[in-house]
Amino acid sequence: MSVNGRPIELVLDARKLLVDVxxxxxGLTGTHIGCEQGSCGACTVLVDGRPVRSCIMLGVxxxxxxVTTVEGITxxxxxxxxxxxxxxxxxxQCGFCTPGFLTTLAGVTPDAYPDEESVRELxxxxxxxxxxxxxxxxxxxxxxxxxx
Amino acid sequence: MKPPPFKYARPESLDEVLGILSEHxxxxxxxxxxxxxxxLLNFRLARPEVLVxxxxxxxxxxxxxxxxxxxxxxxxxxxxxxxxxxxxRLCPLLKKALPFVGHLQNRMRGTVVGSIAHADPAAExxxxxxxxxxxxxARSARGVREIPADRFFLGPFTTALAQDEILVEVRFPSSxxxxxxxxxxxxxxxxxxxxxxxxEVVTTRAGKVRDIALAMFGVGGSPQRLHEVEARxxxxxxxxxxLDQVAALTRHTAQADSEDVHAxxxxxxxxxxxxxxxxxxxxxx
Numbered sequence: 001m002s003v004n005g006r007p008i009e010l011v012l013d014a015r016k017l018l019v020d021v022x023x024x025x026x027g028l029t030g031t032h033i034g035c036e037q038g039s040c041g042a043c044t045v046l047v048d049g050r051p052v053r054s055c056i057m058l059g060v061x062x063x064x065x066x067v068t069t070v071e072g073i074t075x076x077x078x079x080x081x082x083x084x085x086x087x088x089x090x091x092x093q094c095g096f097c098t099p100g101f102l103t104t105l106a107g108v109t110p111d112a113y114p115d116e117e118s119v120r121e122l123x124x125x126x127x128x129x130x131x132x133x134x135x136x137x138x139x140x141x142x143x144x145x146x147x148x
Numbered sequence: 149m150k151p152p153p154f155k156y157a158r159p160e161s162l163d164e165v166l167g168i169l170s171e172h173x174x175x176x177x178x179x180x181x182x183x184x185x186x187x188l189l190n191f192r193l194a195r196p197e198v199l200v201x202x203x204x205x206x207x208x209x210x211x212x213x214x215x216x217x218x219x220x221x222x223x224x225x226x227x228x229x230x231x232x233x234x235x236x237r238l239c240p241l242l243k244k245a246l247p248f249v250g251h252l253q254n255r256m257r258g259t260v261v262g263s264i265a266h267a268d269p270a271a272e273x274x275x276x277x278x279x280x281x282x283x284x285x286a287r288s289a290r291g292v293r294e295i296p297a298d299r300f301f302l303g304p305f306t307t308a309l310a311q312d313e314i315l316v317e318v319r320f321p322s323s324x325x326x327x328x329x330x331x332x333x334x335x336x337x338x339x340x341x342x343x344x345x346x347x348e349v350v351t352t353r354a355g356k357v358r359d360i361a362l363a364m365f366g367v368g369g370s371p372q373r374l375h376e377v378e379a380r381x382x383x384x385x386x387x388x389x390x391l392d393q394v395a396a397l398t399r400h401t402a403q404a405d406s407e408d409v410h411a412x413x414x415x416x417x418x419x420x421x422x423x424x425x426x427x428x429x430x431x432x433x
Contacts, residue, residue: 014156014199015189036149037187038254050227050256056186057257060156061179061201104253124337125251 001062003028004072012059019043021059022069030070030099034127041126044100045069051107051125070099073106082106082143091139093130100126101136110144151189158201162208162287165200165314170289172198174311179203180223183250183258184266208316213238218320222262226255226273239320241280241328241348245272248330251338265315267370269304269406270340272330275371277318279346279363285317286310301370304406325350325359329430331423332366335410341366342411345374345423349431357381357432362424367416368403376401377424386432394428395421 001008003026010025017036022028022045031054034042038056045054046068073080079087082105092098104126113119119140120133128136141148159165169176175197179185188194202208208223211232218238220229229235230246242260249255249263249272263273264284277284277297284295286309293313300308309315325348332344347362360381362374377394384390404417411419 013153015151015153017150017186017190020150036190038183038250041251041253044253047256051253052256053183053253056182056190058151058156058182058186060158061182061203063158108252121247121337122252125253 001065001067003067004069005066010059014058014060016059017055018045018057018059018062018067019054021062022054022067025059028069028071030074031103032096032099034096034100039127040097041100041104042097044103044126046072046103046107049107051104068103068106070102073102082139085139085143086136089139089142090135091131092128092135097126097128097130101128105140105143116141116148149190149192151186152192152195154189154196155198156201157198158204160204160206162205162316165202165205166287166289166312168198168200169314170312176200178222178265178314180259180262181225181254181257183254184262184268202314210317216322218242218322220260220318220320222259222265222314222316224259224261226258226260226263227252229260230255238322239280240326241323241330241346242273242276242320244328245276245330245346248272248332248341248344261315261318264300264318265307265309267301267305267307268340269369269371270342270344270366272332272341272344272346272365274301275344275346275363275365277320278371278373279348279361280320280323281361282321283319284308284315285319286313287316288313298373304369323348325361327351327431329427331426331430333419333423343367343416343419343423345420345427347424347427347431349428351432354385355432356383356385358383360428360431362427364398364402364420364423366406367420368405372403374398374401374424381428386428391425391429395425397421398424 032042034040038053043055177196179199179201208221210221286293328348332341334341343366349360365371399421402420404413
């Protein structure tokens with residue numbers, strides 16, 4: 001597979017979850033482990049450009065795939081526009097859920113979420129226990145150039 | 149938790165898949181999107197000896213329309229089906245139901261056929277197959293078998309599939325009904341429904357119900373077709389009075405035997421009437 005554009009070759013236990021491969025074998029600890037049952041979204045990564053839950057995907061299922069983690073969408077020197085918007089609009093507090101939100105948002109096209117209701121629905125796949133979501137919603141709408 | 153150990157196979161041909169299922173019988177499980185199976189492994193509620201990953205089997209990745217029939221292969225994701233213009237045209241109810249299945253991240257990997265084979269009593273897609281009178285296509289080393297939706301779901305997580313069979317395809321006949329609706333109650337958006345109703349209808353020019361199909365999920369151990377409610381509505385103009393009557397009829401005829409931490413059976417029966425009212429009203433408005 002490739003991870004953040006880098007070709008990776010690994011021999012894995014079949015039962016090892018993709019999130020554990022990323023964190024333990026590759027040291028990419030930006031991807032977090034929350035519920036381990038596919039509900040909370042903290043472990044979201046992009047597989048072939050699509051946001052998926054890496055806690056309910058086996059590492060071996062990613063064979064041949066392009067995997068992108070939060071490290072892969074972060075510029076070397078600073079923040080990408082969505083990250084900056086999260087910072088500006090108090091879209092995070094403890095930060096545990098943030099990588100999941102950012103990877104989800106990196107894997108969608110804003111046009112598919114034309115109104116606030118559809119953005120809320122999109123964000124419902126990621127849980128945040130700090131912000132109450134208002135800051136996150138503000139950040140997304142601002143980064144997508146929309147007024148709220 | 150983490151999954152228990154298992155052997156993993158990722159064959160490229162259906163014959164190899166069938167060979168493994170035939171060799172290991174009940175000890176092998178098919179892995180498609182894994183959105184139900186891998187959580188079960190993480191919880192160690194499932195401990196298969198062998199997982200057969202079908203991701204590389206080309207013939208299972210087909211989403212096609214043939215002679216007006218929509219055919220969805222076992223490896224086709226819910227997201228791909230949701231975005232298909234053929235599905236929007238031929239099976240509006242299926243398109244309408246899929247956004248209720250988990251969240252976007254789940255639908256990127258989860259499959260329509262996997263949801264059917266898993267047969268969770270609270271799942272939307274099995275109810276849609278009942279309402280649309282879909283046909284399941286099962287394969288094993290012994291041959292091929294077609295099973296109508298109304299004989300496929302036998303109970304919670306239990307289907308007519310034999311241990312050496314894989315559900316390779318679901319076929320939806322094109323529907324003559326023009327409007328569809330899904331109504332459900334769930335603790336939060338994207339959660340499994342406590343109860344829900346999926347249906348579609350075609351009305352006459354005069355606004356009367358010409359033909360209607362309704363199926364309920366989450367209320368009993370399997371999805372249920374609401375034949376008596378359909379019969380009561382057919383030929384009628386939908387009024388508030390009639391909606392009251394069909395809500396009551398649903399409450400009395402629903403086989404409500406699912407109980408869990410979220411709701412008891414009595415609540416499920418009660419809410420099923422209200423959900424039928426909402427779905428029928430939305431479709432005939």
